[in-house]
């Protein structure tokens with residue numbers, strides 16, 4: 147048979163399409179598998195990263211479909227977001243037109259790869275019907291106290307009159323007009339993810355072994371739970387007067403109460419109320435006030451990467467245990483959002499505090515001594531364990547114990563309390579942009595903030611907008627925001643903020659799980675989600691390890707609490723695929739090292755592209771593009787096609803009657819290799835994900851088949867190989883299976899035959915006094931005596947004239963004879 151990928155691939159893609167071959171069944175009693183690759187952003191064209199992501203997901207879906215599961219394998223589009231607006235500014239294209247044209251183009255590109263998606267469940271998150279349900283969830287979250295509005299600091303460009311995302315700030319300036327960005331306080335909507343912080347952390351345990359441990363660690367660190375002590379620093383009397391008696395104390399949080407006697411200064415965030423008060427009332431020399439103002443202009447994110455910087459506030463606080471005065475500074479490394487925006491600083495035992503103290507000549511007091519004892523001149527902070535010194539009644543205690551006893555001391559004397567703190571912050575979901583889901587609220591002069599009535603949903607975007615990059619197009623629209631208050635009916639103003647696009651990707655998998663016939667009536671069908679959830683296998687890039695996966699886990703828990711689903715942890719198993727590289731670097735237009743998937747499909751066919759991408763590296767590892775390996779995949783596929791002529795009609799009828807015992811050595815070896823590949827296939831899809839090893843095993847099986855001439859063995863070989871290679875090179879396997887077996891091997895589970903693994907003989911090494919002398923071939927059932935007699939016979943020349951004093955048989959391995967002389 148001639149290999150003609152163009153013809154075969156078009157033929158089967160049409161067949162699958164016409165027959166709805168990949169639609170899940172509505173039979174909710176059958177065992178299911180929900181296989182999901184993270185859905186794409188419709189940026190314009192697919193790239194090799196997409197090919198890898200979707201070929202992996204497709205392989206799982208096809209494998210489990212053949213293993214007789216009811217498989218849900220959907221696709222859709224994460225289609226709101228900034229690039230559409232940027233394209234609108236650049237090319238004067240409406241974001242909606244740009245987005246949906248991209249979707250049409252990319253859908254065809256994915257189709258050309260032969261991916262087995264359910265087409266009936268496809269949607270774009272910018273579809274009004276999807277927005278409708280999302281807005282309902284947002285309102286329900288507001289009613290449950292999980293969504294609120296508060297003022298917060300944002301990046302602001304005055305000339306453009308717009309809020310900028312962090313990615314739009316380039317070296318402190320606006321990406322569009324290059325003006326320095328300001329930090330401005332603006333109201334915005336927040337989702338209270340912190341209320342779920344403990345559960346999000348605890349449930350990571352249930353994913354151990356199912357998710358990459360690296361991802362679990364990243365999530366754990368992001369949630370950042372810490373236990374520590376919260377206490378107050380009282381301001382000294384003079385400082386209280388200096389601050390017009392407006393402040394008496396402030397709270398600090400520390401995870402290291404054991405170092406409290408080493409505190410030598412305290413530092414406040416630039417946003418701390420005391421700092422603001424000092425600036426507003428000019429309580430310091432002008433030069434200091436200007437320096438603090440400059441510090442306040444830099445975003446927290448940028449401060450994190452800047453050199454440590456601080457200014458003395460010329461006030462003191464009283465140490466809660468020693469009653470000594472401690473100077474207070476404002477420092478750029480203190481986060482306003484963590485532990486109240488104030489810290490105690492212990493330079494001897496915290497590296498950041500140490501660097502700051504050295505920069506500004508602040509005292510460094512060692513209070514824990516490790517194995518090196520007292521360090522005369524510290525060159526870095528000592529962060530190890532040890533014994534307390536200079537710590538009043540705690541002197542001599544081990545610091546791990548002192549942590550607890552000092553905390554206890556604070557609590558007993560009402561000086562402070564034990565606190566659990568999380569790094570995780572509430573999720574700011576407001577975006578001042580057009581191409582997003584409108585936040586469904588109304589501002590009424592009489593009623594305040596009012597959620598829209600559900601019967602008025604969706605609140606859709608107006609189509610007649612001008613997108614210039616200046617201001618918020620929804621805010622600038624002449625009529626859109628004018629509305630009636632849903633509560634009192636008076637004139638009101640519609641909210642013009644739209645939702646962060648991470649909101650859409652936080653529940654799309656629950657939407658897929660809902661039968662599309664219910665989509666207009668329900669956002670998520672509970673019985674459908676009971677059946678399909680949780681996702682059995684989720685596949686996507688490691689770049690989503692934190693935000694997307696955390697938000698999706700959180701949203702599922704919230705939707706569960708709101709009664710929409712019984713799922714609580716959405717993704718049972720996670721596979722994070724590695725990047726596709728060329729010449730050692732990530733493919734990118736700017737580097738000029740992009741390989742266009744369309745061209746590979748055009749030149750070699752989709753099956754070759756699929757095989758290469760799964761064969762070139764284990765899925766979690768980086769994959770280096772390699773033209774000769776692409777050729778290699780193509781040659782294997784061609785050979786697999788050619789050799790199919792060895793499968794005769796007669797053999798197809800009779801191969802199930804093969805009598806293994808009567809086969810010769812090569813025939814037995816061929817069968818063994820074929821069944822090894824079958825076994826590998828089950829391991830790969832259920833356990834190891836090592837698709838490359840499955841392809842290698844299939845190649846070995848092909849080589850072994852070619853070393854023999856038994857037609858029955860050929861037929862059985864193709865019966866099995868076309869089955870196990872179908873998830874990888876589906877077009878050709880459907881063609882061959884249809885031609886040779888009438889697709890019977892896709893419908894029946896193929897059992898592994900143990901007889902093929904039974905070996906006729908085994909090879910044992912014979913050693914004399916530990917030195918290998920020869921090898922013998924024996925039956926696997928041979929007794930110890932038989933083995934020894936064969937071994938002695940074969941090694942007679944080395945034994946001659948010597949007395950054997952010991953005989954050892956190590957089963958399946960070797961015979962060792964010990965002689966005297």
Ligand SMILES: [Zn+2]
Nearest residue numbers: 303306320323
């Ligand atoms: Zn600007």
Ligand SMILES: [Zn+2]
Nearest residue numbers: 590593631634
């Ligand atoms: Zn009202």
